[in-house]
Amino acid sequence: MSRRSLLRALGAGAAGATLAGCGVPAAFVEPGDRAGHDSSATDHTLHFANWPLYIDTDDDNESKRPTLDAFSKRTGISVTYTEEINDNDEFFGKISPALMNHQQTGRDLIVISDWMAARFVRLGWVQEMDRAKQPNVAKYLDPQLRSPAFDEGRLHSVPWQSGITGIAYNRKRLGREIRSTGDLWADDLRGRVTLLSGLDESFALLMQGNGVDITRWTSDDFHEICEQTEKRVRSKHIRRFTGNDYIKDLATGDVLACQAYSGDVIQLQADNPDIEFVVPEEGAELWAESLMIPNLARHKRNAERLIDHYYDPEIAAELATWVNYVCPVPAARDILASSKDEETAALAEDPLIFPDDTMRQRLAIARDITSEERTDFAKKWNSIVGL
Numbered sequence: 001m002s003r004r005s006l007l008r009a010l011g012a013g014a015a016g017a018t019l020a021g022c023g024v025p026a027a028f029v030e031p032g033d034r035a036g037h038d039s040s041a042t043d044h045t046l047h048f049a050n051w052p053l054y055i056d057t058d059d060d061n062e063s064k065r066p067t068l069d070a071f072s073k074r075t076g077i078s079v080t081y082t083e084e085i086n087d088n089d090e091f092f093g094k095i096s097p098a099l100m101n102h103q104q105t106g107r108d109l110i111v112i113s114d115w116m117a118a119r120f121v122r123l124g125w126v127q128e129m130d131r132a133k134q135p136n137v138a139k140y141l142d143p144q145l146r147s148p149a150f151d152e153g154r155l156h157s158v159p160w161q162s163g164i165t166g167i168a169y170n171r172k173r174l175g176r177e178i179r180s181t182g183d184l185w186a187d188d189l190r191g192r193v194t195l196l197s198g199l200d201e202s203f204a205l206l207m208q209g210n211g212v213d214i215t216r217w218t219s220d221d222f223h224e225i226c227e228q229t230e231k232r233v234r235s236k237h238i239r240r241f242t243g244n245d246y247i248k249d250l251a252t253g254d255v256l257a258c259q260a261y262s263g264d265v266i267q268l269q270a271d272n273p274d275i276e277f278v279v280p281e282e283g284a285e286l287w288a289e290s291l292m293i294p295n296l297a298r299h300k301r302n303a304e305r306l307i308d309h310y311y312d313p314e315i316a317a318e319l320a321t322w323v324n325y326v327c328p329v330p331a332a333r334d335i336l337a338s339s340k341d342e343e344t345a346a347l348a349e350d351p352l353i354f355p356d357d358t359m360r361q362r363l364a365i366a367r368d369i370t371s372e373e374r375t376d377f378a379k380k381w382n383s384i385v386g387l
Helices: 010-019 066-075 088-100 114-125 137-141 179-186 199-209 219-233 246-254 263-272 300-309 312-323 332-338 342-347 371-385
Strands: 046-049 078-083 111-112 158-169 193-196 239-244 257-260 277-279 283-290
Touching: 046 300, 046 342, 066 078, 066 300, 066 312, 088 111, 088 114, 111 114, 111 300, 114 283, 137 300, 158 246, 158 263, 179 199, 179 312, 179 332, 199 219, 199 257, 199 283, 199 371, 219 371, 239 246, 246 257, 246 263, 257 263, 257 342, 263 277, 312 332, 312 342, 332 342
Parallel strands: 046 078, 046 111, 193 239, 193 257
Antiparallel strands: 111 283, 158 257, 158 277, 158 283
């Protein structure tokens, strides 16, 4: 299951949108009601919920997680780590009853995609962190990720990992370069292109292909890409819409170009160096999946300490070598570059882990879809995709 999971049907997404909007006003939690009794001083434990395959593991024993074990050894805090988040909407449905009813979730730290994190912030379901107690976050967090529209100043969230939604293609099979999103619509790619099926995963790159500033896109921009996409579906230029199964299609040659995530392509390139990832000339979306502390968490201080642990450049570098997504701690690059291991040192030069200045100029964080927009937009997009 992809860490950047896809919106498979309107159901869960629409339910979340209703809660986030005016349909259920009681779901909103006032700032004074978000904190619970913090037992961190006497109870040295922590419950951390994350996605599968999203943390380093020991080569000889997959049950061991070196960076997490280092935290426990240094602080004496025992971490219960669960890989229970397989889909943003599914996880929303799992913990929303507790949060809207002012109850504990049983989790001190969660990782969700920023478009879903925006809902949690709007609903008042997560606590503000004390940055004075997180010096590494304050010092080392990537400046480009510091203030998304949904959480200005990153008061309620801290990126766990980041990534880029761009274009992947097989240069050898295609026989030419792809430099822009518009190149996907060339005649020689008819029937050999796929797009991501999830609304939140797909729309930004398509808008950027139209020259839209995705930090301030409008309803008209959205409906324009819908109209364009519908035409390309009818003409059979778009082969299909995918989840992470685009990886198989690209690897087998069933498709020649597709919308893709940077971290997946790094893994594909290990087996097939002909596969390339492109940040189009018009730009690509920079996104993150972020750490958040739910309301009434019993170990808030412990959670803040764990977050800060992962912003130590040494720890961030160790995690980056395993996860291969965009590292939210740019200072980790120098750590990797100084490694005596040739493969590890090479990661420091990979722009898909540490984007260079030229690439960064083409990256932008899209404004999130508001609660008022979500239901109608999801219905429209899903009708095109066939969900």
